[in-house]
Structures are given as C-alpha cells and as structure tokens.
Amino acid sequence: MDRGNNWDWEPGKREIGDLAAWSGRYDMVYAPCVSPDGENIAAIVKTGDDEWSVCVNGRTWDARFEKIWNLMFLPDNRLIAMVSDSAVWTVAIDGKTWDNWYEFVWSPVFGAESGRITVAAQAGLRYFAVTEDTPWANDFNALTSLTTTRDGQTSAAVVQHGSFPEADIDKFQEGYFTAALNGSAWDSCYVNAWEPELSEDGRHLAAAVRTSIYNYTIAIDGRTWDKTFSCVWEPKFNPKDNSVTAPVKVPDGWTIARNADPIWQGRYVQLWHHMYSPDGSRVAAIGAPEYGKWTIVENDRPWRIRFKDLVTDAVYSPAGDRIACVGKSDGKWHVALNDFIWDTPWDMAWQPVFSPDGRHAAALVEKDGKYTIAVNGRPADITFAAAWQPVFSPDGGRLLIKGVLPQSMGGQYCRYVLKTENVAG
Amino acid sequence: MKKQNNLNNTQNPGQIHDIGIKRGAGRLSREKIASVLEKLIETEGGARLSAYINTCVHCGLCSDACHHYLSRGCDPRFSPAGKVKQTVSTILAKKGKVSPEFIKRTCEIAFTECNLCRRCQLYCPFGIDISYLMLFIRRACHLLGVVPQYIQDTAHSHSATMNQMWVRDDEWIDTLQWQEEEARDEIPDLRIPIDKQGADIFYSVIGPEPKFRPQLIYQMAVIMHAAGADWTLPSAPGWDNSDMCMYTGDVEMTARLKKVHFEAAIGLKNKRIVMGECGHAFRSVYDVGNRLLGWKMPPLPTVHAISFYSELLEEGRIEIDHKFERPVTFHDPCNIVRGRGLHETARYIINRVCKTFIELEPNREHNFCCGAGGGVINCGPPFKTKRVESNKVKADQLAAAREKGAEVVIAPCHNCHGGLEEIIEHYELGMELMFLSDILYECIKKK
Ligand code: SF4
Ligand code: SF4
Numbered sequence: 001m002d003r004g005n006n007w008d009w010e011p012g013k014r015e016i017g018d019l020a021a022w023s024g025r026y027d028m029v030y031a032p033c034v035s036p037d038g039e040n041i042a043a044i045v046k047t048g049d050d051e052w053s054v055c056v057n058g059r060t061w062d063a064r065f066e067k068i069w070n071l072m073f074l075p076d077n078r079l080i081a082m083v084s085d086s087a088v089w090t091v092a093i094d095g096k097t098w099d100n101w102y103e104f105v106w107s108p109v110f111g112a113e114s115g116r117i118t119v120a121a122q123a124g125l126r127y128f129a130v131t132e133d134t135p136w137a138n139d140f141n142a143l144t145s146l147t148t149t150r151d152g153q154t155s156a157a158v159v160q161h162g163s164f165p166e167a168d169i170d171k172f173q174e175g176y177f178t179a180a181l182n183g184s185a186w187d188s189c190y191v192n193a194w195e196p197e198l199s200e201d202g203r204h205l206a207a208a209v210r211t212s213i214y215n216y217t218i219a220i221d222g223r224t225w226d227k228t229f230s231c232v233w234e235p236k237f238n239p240k241d242n243s244v245t246a247p248v249k250v251p252d253g254w255t256i257a258r259n260a261d262p263i264w265q266g267r268y269v270q271l272w273h274h275m276y277s278p279d280g281s282r283v284a285a286i287g288a289p290e291y292g293k294w295t296i297v298e299n300d301r302p303w304r305i306r307f308k309d310l311v312t313d314a315v316y317s318p319a320g321d322r323i324a325c326v327g328k329s330d331g332k333w334h335v336a337l338n339d340f341i342w343d344t345p346w347d348m349a350w351q352p353v354f355s356p357d358g359r360h361a362a363a364l365v366e367k368d369g370k371y372t373i374a375v376n377g378r379p380a381d382i383t384f385a386a387a388w389q390p391v392f393s394p395d396g397g398r399l400l401i402k403g404v405l406p407q408s409m410g411g412q413y414c415r416y417v418l419k420t421e422n423v424a425g
Numbered sequence: 426m427k428k429q430n431n432l433n434n435t436q437n438p439g440q441i442h443d444i445g446i447k448r449g450a451g452r453l454s455r456e457k458i459a460s461v462l463e464k465l466i467e468t469e470g471g472a473r474l475s476a477y478i479n480t481c482v483h484c485g486l487c488s489d490a491c492h493h494y495l496s497r498g499c500d501p502r503f504s505p506a507g508k509v510k511q512t513v514s515t516i517l518a519k520k521g522k523v524s525p526e527f528i529k530r531t532c533e534i535a536f537t538e539c540n541l542c543r544r545c546q547l548y549c550p551f552g553i554d555i556s557y558l559m560l561f562i563r564r565a566c567h568l569l570g571v572v573p574q575y576i577q578d579t580a581h582s583h584s585a586t587m588n589q590m591w592v593r594d595d596e597w598i599d600t601l602q603w604q605e606e607e608a609r610d611e612i613p614d615l616r617i618p619i620d621k622q623g624a625d626i627f628y629s630v631i632g633p634e635p636k637f638r639p640q641l642i643y644q645m646a647v648i649m650h651a652a653g654a655d656w657t658l659p660s661a662p663g664w665d666n667s668d669m670c671m672y673t674g675d676v677e678m679t680a681r682l683k684k685v686h687f688e689a690a691i692g693l694k695n696k697r698i699v700m701g702e703c704g705h706a707f708r709s710v711y712d713v714g715n716r717l718l719g720w721k722m723p724p725l726p727t728v729h730a731i732s733f734y735s736e737l738l739e740e741g742r743i744e745i746d747h748k749f750e751r752p753v754t755f756h757d758p759c760n761i762v763r764g765r766g767l768h769e770t771a772r773y774i775i776n777r778v779c780k781t782f783i784e785l786e787p788n789r790e791h792n793f794c795c796g797a798g799g800g801v802i803n804c805g806p807p808f809k810t811k812r813v814e815s816n817k818v819k820a821d822q823l824a825a826a827r828e829k830g831a832e833v834v835i836a837p838c839h840n841c842h843g844g845l846e847e848i849i850e851h852y853e854l855g856m857e858l859m860f861l862s863d864i865l866y867e868c869i870k871k872k
Binding site: 031294350 | 444568575614616618620660661677681691692694696719724725
C-alpha cells in the first residue's frame with residue numbers, strides 16, 4: 001500500500017470538489033468523507049424516489065441503491081459503503097458491489113496498513129464476518145466486537161456459540177460466549193466475552209471474559225489466566241514478545257497485570273486503554289490516580305498534569321518516546337503532549353497525529369463551529385466549516401490539511417499542503 | 426365494578442413462585458451465606474451503612490411516605506423501617522448467620538417491596554436513605570445468586586449485548602433505518618444520522634425503544650429535525666443508556682455498561698449526551714455508573730429529554746403549532762425529580778404545549794412512585810398482582826385527577842409507563858398514558 005510516498009506533496013492549495021454545488025444537483029447530500037490522500041471527496045446523494053447513489057468529486061456512481069450507509073475511504077483510498085437493494089445488503093467498493101449479498105452488513109473494520117476490509121454479516125439469523133467478499137467458513141448465533149489486524153489478513157470477534165432458551169438464567173450462566181479467529185471459535189465458552197484483541201501477526205487472540213457472573217479474567221487462545229478478578233478491561237499483546245497484559249481490579253484498586261500477576265506497584269482509581277510503544281519496551285494507560293482526576297500513566301508513573309473530566313485518544317509516537325492525548329477539564333478540550341498541555345482550549349479536539357520522525361504532532365480542533373489544525377500547539381491560520389485529520393508526509397516536512405471552506409469563502413472542499421516548519425509552533 | 430384492594434387476594438409475602446429466587450436459595454447453605462455476607466459487610470458496608478442503621482430511631486415518620494405501606498392497609502411489614510428491620514438489621518445483628526429461607530424473603534422484600542424511590546428519605550428527620558440499604562441487600566442477593574428470574578435475565582442481556590432487550594447489533598441499525606424510512610413519508614428530507622463524528626448531540630435511548638416503541642425514535646427524529654439539531658446515534662453498542670444491573674446489585678456490570686455508553690459518545694466526538702425519556706437510565710448515567718468508574722460527574726454534559734425539550738422551546742428552536750387539547754396531568758418520575766429536580770422544567774414544557782394541566786396531589790418531589798421503578802417491574806409477571814396491590818395510592822391519586830377532568834397522564838419515563846399502565850388497567854381508570862415526545866410530536870410545527 002502506498003503510504004504517502006506517491007501523493008502530491010507540492011506545497012499549495014487545490015480545490016477538489018464543490019460540495020455546495022452538489023446540493024443543487026441532488027435532493028439530499030450527506031455524510032461527506034475524504035480520501036486519505038485528500039484527492040477525493042464523496043457523499044451519499046439522493047438521485048430519485050427511494051434511490052440513492054454516491055457522488056465522488058462531482059461524479060455520481062453508475063450504481064443506484066435503495067439504501068446506503070457507512071460511506072468511508074479505506075487507507076488505500078478505496079471508497080466503500082454498505083448498500084442495499086431488494087432488502088438485501090452488501091459492500092460496494094468504488095461503485096462495484098461484492099458478489100455476495102446478505103440480510104445485513106455492518107461494522108466495517110480494515111487493516112490500517114493494507115485497507116483490506118472485513119464486515120459483520122447476518123443471513124438467516126446466523127452471524128459471521130466477510131473479508132473482501134469471502135465469508136467466514138463458520139457462522140454463529142450472534143457476533144459482535146469485530147476487529148482485524150493491521151494487515152487486515154486476520155479478523156476476530158466475540159461470538160455466541162449455541163442457543164439457550166429465553167429467560168433461562170441457569171443455562172445462560174453455563175456459558176455460551178467465546179471469541180472466534182477467522183471464523184474458528186475457541187473450544188471453551190464463557191458467561192461473557194468482550195474486547196477481543198489480536199496479536200500483530202494475527203496468530204493469537206485474547207479477550208476479556210467472565211467465567212461466572214462474579215469472576216473476570218483474560219483468555220488467550222481459549223485458555224484463561226489462572227486467577228480471576230472483580231473486573232478487567234481489554235487485553236493487549238506486547239509487540240515484542242506477544243505476552244498479554246490487561247488492566248485488572250485488585251482489592252486496593254486498578255493495576256496492570258501480565259499472566260494474572262500485577263506488573264505495576266501502583267494502584268489507581270481507574271486504569272484503562274493501555275497501549276504499548278511500537279518496540280514493546282513501554283506501556284502506558286489512561287488512568288485516575290485520584291478520584292475524578294485523569295491523566296496518562298506510563299510505566300506506572302502518572303504524568304503531573306490532571307484533567308477533571310476525561311482523557312481519551314492516547315497515542316504513542318512512532319519511536320515510542322512521546323505520548324499525545326486529548327483531555328477535558330471544565331467543559332474545554334485540550335491536547336497534551338508528554339505531560340504538557342497545549343495553550344489553547346477547544347470545543348473539541350481529535351486524536352493527535354505524529355510526524356513519522358515523531359518531531360511534530362498535529363491535531364484537528366474545533367471552536368465555535370470553526371475547524372482548524374493545531375501543530376505542536378499552534379493553530380494554523382486557516383479555519384474550515386468542516387475538516388478531517390491531517391497527515392504528515394513520509395519525511396515529516398509537509399502537512400496535508402483537508403477542509404471545507406466556510407460558505408463566505410465559497411464552500412469548496414480543498415486540499416492544502418503546507419511546509420511543516422511554517423505552521424509548527 | 427372497580428377493583429378494590431382486597432388484602433385477602435393479596436399474594437402473600439413469600440408465596441410467589443420465582444425460579445430465580447427459589448433455585449438460587451436452593452443452592453445455598455448457612456455457611457455459604459455467612460461467608461458471603463460477612464465479607465460483603467467488611468468490604469462494602471462502610472460508614473454509610475452503619476451511620477444509617479445506628480441513626481434510625483424507629484420513629485416511623487417514613488412509613489406514611491411509602492406507597493407499599495399505605496396501599497397495604499398500613500401493614501408495618503411494608504414500612505420503610507420495617508423492611509430494613511426484616512433485612513439489613515437482622516443480617517447485621519446475626520452477623521450474616523441467616524438461613525436460605527431468610528434470604529428468599531429478604532430477596533423478595535428488597536427486589537419487589539421497595540422501588541428505591543427515595544420518597545421516605547424526604548420524610549425521615551435524619552435523611553436516612555432506605556433505597557441505599559435496599560440496594561445493599563440486592564448486592565448481597567446478587568453475590569448469593571438469589572435474584573428474581575426476569576430481572577436477572579435482563580442483567581444477562583446487558584452483559585451479552587450491552588442492551589437490556591437482547592437486541593442484536595444489526596437489529597438496532599435496521600430499526601433506525603426503518604424509522605428513518607417511515608419518517609421520510611412524512612418529512613422527505615428527514616435523517617436519522619448514524620455515527621456522525623463531531624455531532625453536537627449523542628442521543629441515547631433504552632433497549633425497549635427499538636424493541637417495542639420504535640415510534641419514540643421516529644418522534645425524536647422529527648423533533649430534532651424541526652429544531653435543526655446536529656445529532657447522531659451510534660451504530661455500535663453503547664446506544665442503550667439503561668441499566669438493570671444497577672438494580673440487581675451487579676455493580677461491576679453497571680460500570681462496564683456505562684463505560685461503553687460514554688465511550689460511544691466520546692469516540693464519536695459528540696459534545697453532549699441527550700437521553701430519552703427514562704428515569705432509571707438517567708440515575709445510572711448521571712449519578713451511579715459515572716461514579717463507579719471514577720468520574721465525579723458524567724465526562725460529557727448529559728441531559729434528560731425534559732431538559733432538552735425545554736431548551737428547544739425556550740430558545741425558540743421548536744415552535745408550537747397548536748396546543749394539546751385534552752386535559753393532562755403529570756406524573757413526576759422519582760429519578761429525575763427527587764433525583765435531579767426537573768419538576769419545574771417539566772411543568773414549563775407542559776404549560777407551553779398543553780391547554781389544560783391538572784396537578785396530581787401530591788406532586789413534584791412529593792409525588793408517589795409509579796410502583797414499577799427500582800427494577801420492580803423488571804421482576805416480571807410473577808409479581809404483577811403484588812405490584813398493583815402495592816400501589817393503590819397511585820390509583821387513588823390518578824383517580825382524583827381524573828375526577829378533576831384529567832384524561833391523559835404524561836410520564837416522561839419508560840418504567841413509569843410500565844407501572845402506570847398496569848395500575849390504569851387493574852383499577853380500570855380509563856386514562857391514556859403519553860410521553861412528552863408524543864405530545865410534542867403532535868403539537869409542534871414540523872419543518
Ligand atoms: S424508597 Fe420508596 S418504595 Fe422504598 S421504602 Fe422508601 S418510599 Fe417505600
Ligand atoms: S423516619 Fe428515619 S429515623 Fe424514623 S424510622 Fe424512618 S428511617 Fe428510621
């Protein structure tokens with residue numbers, strides 16, 4: 001997959017599509033989205049009575065459908081949507097539908113590095129996943145929490161294996177839920193399974209499980225840890241050695257455990273969404289060292305800063321030496337990087353994006369309905385009516401900004417390439 | 426002929442067959458009970474428990490607050506302090522050394538003879554929160570595996586699907602698309618936006634809406650459309666804000682449910698959460714679940730539909746086309762009135778939209794519970810007769826409003842609808858029940 005090497009990185013502004021003009025051509029235009037390279041903007045459009053299509057850069061797909069939803073560009077710039085005709089559903093990619101149709105398709109997940117797509121599907125009240133038009137070999141009574149690897153080759157989900165009579169509370173507690181990898185369910189079933197997590201190579205699968213209505217633990221490839229807890233959150237594989245860790249609740253608070261043994265000394269009021277640096281040498285989580293005070297905890301050391309409302313969207317830099325996140329206090333949203341909060345508070349902030357060399361971080365932010373990009377804390381001096389997350393060039397020297405200009409400036413969707421040094425704070 | 430509350434017909438305490446209670450208690454031994462209760466008292470029965478128990482002077486002032494007590498001929502077994510005496514106090518006095526039979530009766534009291542409505546707290550000179558004590562008992566019952574079947578099944582549904590009605594992920598999305606399609610027959614450019622990143626409003630509902638009352642989603646879509654609101658619903662689990670685990674004592678599942686609900690909104694970058702017309706869900710999201718997770722307040726601003734409608738009217742974002750003709754009365758739901766003080770907000774809406782408003786007596790924070798709340802109605806059919814008999818005062822209260830001319834009862838809460846429906850039917854009151862959104866849908870200018 002092209003990771004941006006062949007994109008147009010020439011500094012300047014290019015007008016790609018006139019969204020406002022589309023509104024005159026169609027009865028309805030909605031759910032606009034833009035491609036990773038910024039070269040395309042698409043939206044769902046109404047082309048007739050109960051007839052819908054997709055408009056890309058002003059051109060309408062030839063195909064027409066009864067319903068369309070979930071329009072999105074994949075990392076490889078393909079445009080997909082869930083489409084329905086004669087009350088059955090499939091995936092359309094760049095206007096061409098898959099061969100197989102189902103009673104419903106939803107929950108598209110894709111390999112971040114390949115764009116390979118998998119969706120959840122239902123036919124005859126049986127549930128399974130479909131990858132690039134090939135369904136899993138097995139189907140189940142229910143399926144949820146679909147996920148896939150970065151290469152998109154492996155998919156996994158929580159599945160219900162077998163059925164139990166309605167309102168039969170004893171049967172339910174015998175355990176009917178498990179996880180399935182590429183359609184093969186684990187042999188063991190649990191009262192519940194949640195938050196399936198694949199190892200990077202797709203060879204291992206872990207999930208949070210409840211072995212009785214009181215006991216929570218982590219199962220890896222169908223085998224549980226030998227201790228249970230009063231609660232656990234989603235497990236993660238260490239990319240270095242595929243060992244599995246998870247936040248677990250022990251009597252004096254939350255901590256991180258590997259193989260059911262705490263690996264952190266600290267105990268926290270809350271600890272979740274832990275993540276590994278790409279080389280697996282560091283682990284960080286969103287946590288509350290004190291009640292109602294949120295921060296990032298890295299290798300069991302909390303940052304000094306605290307947010308009153310929440311912390312979300314934590315992300316490691318590619319080299320693993322920096323962490324950025326979004327935090328909220330007193331109703332205002334902030335971006336924080338390595339224990340420092342960027343100056344300006346916002347009405348909303350999206351997950352920060354690092355340059356490949358990790359030197360710069362940029363985030364889509366919004367205030368009073370105006371969107372802009374903040375780079376290393378400094379807001380760019382253009383604002384948009386709508387905008388998408390920015391992308392750094394492979395060498396980090398350029399920044400691609402994708403936004404729809406306000407009506408007062410024409411309302412067009414534009415693609416800007418800026419020199420990072422000119423916008424970075 | 427009107428049905429009277431004949432105590433001879435009453436399902437006697439302990440006589441009701443519920444397999445969750447019966448089988449659960451059948452698996453218990455005295456030793457197991459003692460060890461579970463001792464541990465619970467030690468780990469979770471902190472200062473609040475002992476303060477309440479030690480402060481109560483048995484004055485009985487709380488008795489007249491309780492609809493169970495009043496509806497059952499002032500039988501002291503149904504008084505708030507009486508229920509505490511039969512359950513928590515006995516367990517503490519006996520240091521947990523009680524029998525499986527005792528647990529059965531205790532379970533029935535905590536789950537079906539108290540609605541956790543907190544009316545009695547208002548009348549207690551010390552503000553003792555009986556609902557907290559009954560929840561402590563429910564927690565004990567959960568840990569002992571003795572929970573009424575139907576509410577336990579609902580808790581199971583929550584754990585497996587993150588909604589209370591076993592609604593599958595595809596059924597939910599399909600319902601939204603179906604309602605959008607229906608609504609477009611009326612308003613061609615109406616949308617029910619799914620997964621809209623950055624929308625101002627994350628709208629969440631309770632499981633029964635897609636299952637039994639999809640028209641409420643339709644109506645909210647019409648109201649949102651008329652207001653020009655920037656709103657969305659999530660396609661993934663997290664759309665259901667309800668929480669019966671809060672009422673079965675499964676606090677770990679409550680925490681998980683609320684995490685999924687809040688994170689659905691946070692992940693979509695929505696600025697605030699508007700919740701549909703449900704009371705217990707509001708208690709779970711605004712008061713209980715957030716705090717279990719370590720948040721002092723909800724991480725995003727969270728409002729009940731009443732606050733939202735009132736805001737739309739005040740700001741002129743929706744306009745009234747015509748007033749609702751039939752005389753209405755209003756039932757104040759416990760969780761958003763005693764729990765959140767939204768009584769005047771509700772009256773503002775009613776007075777703006779309805780021609781004739783007749784108050785129930787008593788009203789506002791003194792209103793009687795519907796008899797369904799606190800998960801009592803979720804204990805299901807085995808307890809139906811008991812429920813309606815336990816709320817004759819509600820029937821009397823509604824009948825008095827009807828005598829003054831009220832034809833329609835507005836109740837902005839799903840559980841209240843369940844409870845009031847049973848009461849209206851059993852006592853043959855002949856009144857119609859409506860949500861505020863039913864009235865607004867009928868009366869606003871649709872754009
Ligand atoms: S909380 Fe409500 S139902 Fe329970 S004892 Fe008090 S008044 Fe009665
Ligand atoms: S009013 Fe308060 S002090 Fe008096 S009996 Fe009731 S709970 Fe106890």
